[in-house]
Amino acid sequence: MMTIEDGLSASLNHLVFAYYVSGHGFGHATRVVEVVRHLILAGHDVHVVTGAPDFVFTTEIQSPRLFLRKLVLDCGAVQTDALTVDPIASLEKYSETVVAPRASILATEVEWLNSIKADLVVTDVVSVACRAAADAGIRSVCIGNFSWDYIYAEYVMAAGSHHKSIISQIAEDYSHCEFLIRLPGYCPMPAFRAIIDVPLVVRRLHKSRKEVRSELGISEDVKLVILNFGGQPAGWKLKEEYLPPGWLCLVCGAFEQELPPNFIKLPKDAYTPDVMAASDCMIGKIGYGTVSEALAYKLPVVYVRRDYFNEEPFLRNMLEYYQGGVEMTKRDLFAGHWRQYLERATSLKPNYDGGVNGGQVSARILQDAADGNNYASAKLIGAQRLRDDIVLGSQFRGRDVSIPEWYASAEVELSLGTGSHTISTARVEIHARGRNRALRLDDGCLIIVIGAWPGDVVERL
Incomplete structure (x- = not known):
């Protein structure tokens, strides 16, 4: 690497x-x-x-x-x-x-x-x-x-x-x-x-927070949340009581129904980074674009999980690592119980300090x-890289990620041999380095471990 x-x-x-x-x-x-x-x-x-x-x-x-x-x-x-x-x-x-x-x-x-x-x-x-x-x-x-x-x-x-x-x-x-x-x-x-x-x-910013709010006719004392679930139909109706008093919501994406007075529909070509930087938090699903720009512009995210999208746990843990995310249940999203999540999000202080270039x-x-x-x-041959990713983990790997055994055996599927020798160790202990996961191996071998946490002892099958 x-x-x-x-x-x-x-x-x-x-x-x-x-x-x-x-x-x-x-x-x-x-x-x-x-x-x-x-x-x-x-x-x-x-x-x-x-x-x-x-x-x-x-x-x-x-x-x-x-x-x-x-x-x-x-x-x-x-x-x-x-x-x-x-x-x-x-x-x-x-x-x-x-x-x-x-x-x-x-x-x-x-x-x-x-x-x-x-x-x-x-x-x-x-x-x-x-x-x-x-x-x-x-x-x-x-x-x-x-x-x-x-x-x-x-x-x-x-x-x-x-x-x-x-x-x-x-x-x-x-x-x-x-x-x-x-x-x-x-x-x-x-x-x-x-x-x-x-x-x-x-993406870079084009306008300041003040300029964006001025163009939208929103004063600085108004709490502003973005609702962004991408381009797919949302499938639920928004109601005025979903927002606490003094809040406005900017709606992105495919909400086509008539909106309550405290919800504002953004045009399809709205430049999202500028709007994000002018807002106080976001409600949405987790994807790379949302997470990367939210971290870059210190915008807390209230997120709702999706099933069957293995990218999400890695991004979710990165978001939480930098104190930029609050999870909302689907039930509370659909029922309009948003207040506690918005208040929690605006109390966060996202601290991402890495590169954005x-x-x-x-x-x-x-x-x-x-x-x-x-x-x-x-x-690094593909299967060897997979071992490193699983053993050492992405920096923000989630413990709930399931990797099928046949996929982990990618060297067989791809006919890419690594020349690694047979694992002989019987047990290893997991140690933590901040949010990273690492293994101390007693014979220098690499062992695939999924979902282990510090202090766990893993027996060889």
Whole structure:
């Protein structure tokens, strides 16, 4: 693993990037914007392949070097509403979108990549793009905090093992990329051979808190909360009594019903970072975009859990680690029992003090990779990386994350042997280092341990 913290350096070459963006939600697109912005500022052309609306990119980037191509090459998670994921429908949709037309997709993308003379393929985190790049003879790099093989692994456990081939195919496609640029709050991602960690990728602010409130006609003494559950239909009705006296709520997303007087619907193209920085807290679900920008702008988040989205526990624990989150039950959300959560959230003092220049740092890495520099020298085979992730944990790993045994055996699924010797130790004791989890191994071996806490003694099976 490498850590890069420098800014974007100059390149003597004019480079062409093909940047594939996952079709799930806006979170992938909004962080891609920040990376693309720095690449374009450095004088390069970027072709973004996305299903997101143009305004997500053109609000931040007005340049003839930005090319938008409307295409979705993965489908993410299928949601029946803002908080409900359908695992079976998600796998079936992926089969329809990617598996069935796979040969046609690869042929089309190879031809297109060659037509634009791409120097590097970047993907967040569209797996088939890695294989298309390999077929076209072009290097590829992934960037993200999770990979779809990890998310779908839980769905396979619910839907049946006959879908397992989807996971193997996704992981195999990812294995074609040179390396992964890994964002904070990451999940285990065994398919990647080499990993570079970067700071949070967040969008910059355009306006001050005072300017935003003035434009909205909201005085400084009013408590302001954002309600943001993404682009899926919310499926419930908002009522005036949900808010304490003296509060207003700014509503993002797909709430189409008539709103009470203390709720204000934001336009679809509202620039969320500015609104977040002008608010006192947020109510929503947990995703990378929400968590990263909430931490960056010290905005407490009242969050509601989703089932079947393995990314969430890692981000949730990062949010709580920096004292930026309060959990609300679904029952209290729907019943309008918001007051206690809002009061608790506004008493928090989020203390994230890490870097927020991940967009600039990632752009530099991508530029160097496109220039021919090799960042993948200290390679870690996928299964070995998974062991490290599970044993040592992401810095903010949740104890409630379940990793299927067959997924943990990724070296067999991917035929990527690690050469590790047989584990002979009988027991190990878990020790804590702050929020990190580490093992003291009595014979130097790596042991996969899931859900263990400090002081636990783990017997070898």
